[in-house]
Amino acid sequence: MKVSELASLSHSRVLTGEYEDREIACGYTCDLLSHVMGKGQQDMAWITVQAHMNVIAVASLMDFACVVIPEGLPVDEMIVNKAAQEDIIMLSSELTAFELVALMHENGVPAAKKG
Numbered sequence: 572m573k574v575s576e577l578a579s580l581s582h583s584r585v586l587t588g589e590y591e592d593r594e595i596a597c598g599y600t601c602d603l604l605s606h607v608m609g610k611g612q613q614d615m616a617w618i619t620v621q622a623h624m625n626v627i628a629v630a631s632l633m634d635f636a637c638v639v640i641p642e643g644l645p646v647d648e649m650i651v652n653k654a655a656q657e658d659i660i661m662l663s664s665e666l667t668a669f670e671l672v673a674l675m676h677e678n679g680v681p682a683a684k685k686g
Contacts, residue, residue, distance in 0.1 A: 572680050574637045574660050577616060581674055583639065583662035586646060587655045593636040598675045599683040600668045604629055611635065612683050616675065618668045622646040624653060631657040641668045 575592045578585055596614035601607050602621050611617070611633035618639045619626060627650065630638050637660040640646055646663060654661045664671060676682075 572675070572678050574616070574662075576678070577637070577639070577675065577680075578662050580678065581639070581662070581664045581666050581671060583664040586640075586651045586661040586663055587659060590658050590660055593660070595636045595675070595680050597683045598672060598680045600672055608633065610683055615683055616680065618671050620644055620668065622650050624650065626650075627653045627657055627659055630654075630659045636660065637662055639664055639671060641666055641671055 572595050573592045574595060593614060595616045597612055598616045599610060600618035602619050604625055608629055613634045614636045616637050616639060617635050618641055622640050626638060639662045641664055643665045
């Protein structure tokens, strides 16, 4: 699944403009940044309720395909601008994290590898 397909299926808003339409290799949801850094994989779609500068730093460091903010939670313009500077695709969805994970799973996106 490509990021554009996820955005379309989840009726997400693309917050950071349009960049390379990356293939999503796997999906993961977690809000503990150190845990995400330990489990993260390149080209991963990361679902998190956190929307702050450290999220952008982790996504950039790990080269994630995108960051998805669920439940229509607000994202400060400063965060969106930083994501754009780092070429991080940020999506905002009204779906819950649970619904987003189910949607990705139903459309063939595997879970991040364990260990």
